[in-house]
Amino acid sequence: MANYRLISSFTTKRFNTRLSSHLISVSPPLRQVTRNFNNSPILQAQEYYLVKSPKGEKYRLHLAKSRHLVGIRSTRGMREYNEDRYQAMVLELSNNKIKQNGEIDNHPIRDVVKLENQEVEGKEGQSCYFAIFDGHGGSHCADYLTANLHKKIEDVKASDADEIVTKLRSVGGYFKRFKPASLEMLLSPEVADITKKRPSKQKSNMRNFSSTPSTTQLLSPSISQTSSPSILSSPLSSATLTVPSSKSLTMEQRLTLAFLKSDVELMENKSVGSTASIALIKSLDNHPFWTSNNIELTIAHVGDTRILLCEVEKGNSVQLTFDHHPNSISETDRLRKFGGFVITDSFGSEMFLGKLANTRALGDSKLKRYGITAEPDISVHNLIGKKFAFMVLVSDGVTSVLSDQEIVDFIKNYNDPTLGASKLVDLADELGSEDNITVMV
16 A cells, blocks of 8 residues: 555555554564475465566565554553554465465565565465454453464364354353354254244344444545545445355455454453454565555454544545444444333443443453344455555554544655654644554554
């Protein structure tokens, strides 16, 4: 993705050796460590992005060590503890590590901090994973998601669907007849048939409570920050659904299973929860994602953390996630039949069941039966790289005091993502944010 003053550094592949303030600095000359790299067929998340030069040399570029690619800053703000968490990884979501002749690619790969004046290609199959989590009631849930959600996305299988849905139905209430539309084709006939467990006279009163949209949408600079969810996305037509094999999952199915499986494993701790907003960036040409002109961006979202894009032409913000708050019409309609209620606290904030500002979250097991679900909103967007400058993920400690356009306008004034993230956190703190503050650019 192009970036105003960053575009020159991206296209010339010059990466600053100065690291983020929380990392150990690397002094010149450039350090290159050659290691043997055994490409196992087992999929595994890594902290680095693989690139290859025209001469066939391979390099590992660590995302967290290049301030011109990713900038991250988090602070507890006015809170006693910081319950926000974040993650920047590279996932391998296609099993292409084995050569066609069956031999394992075991060529040496160099660790680098920067690549100077080199035309490089990105390795096929890599998906950059950027995530932000806002814990509430404690950090246990956010810590678990930071350590495990990306692994679930890689490892989840179609055969997990029956077990996950069955365990969620055992909660009762909202989940008694839970059947996500995106997973329906993965369920066995016994689990898919929810009519067996209710009297026939209630059949006409049943409805499908799955409200997760799935989209494939081309984003263009004509989309502004005021765009509604209906403009950014359209429901997935049932005609496009296919029955995947045990080794093949659509991205929507993979992400939904990963979120719900994580939620099932968090049920034992009943007192805490967390939001989750993740972005998966995949280059669709032979270029690294930061210079690619054909990018697939997949968003999965639960809660009120937020993901924004900045357009190059006019600098407008494009909101990719929409808050799961009690005042959302779609969320109110989803929850109104399950005994839930919304109250307004003394500060004017609407709280579901008098406890949560969000109607979707991972964890919060005590409130599950009333409709607090971890089923994510998922959208897939095809981007023209040169039309978008940068992406930013923020917690509600930022959005509570700044609008989407103010966030984007502020960040684009700085020369690199790390400086922009740091300055935005400071600004939100100065404006009186009363929550933890996290920014990833």
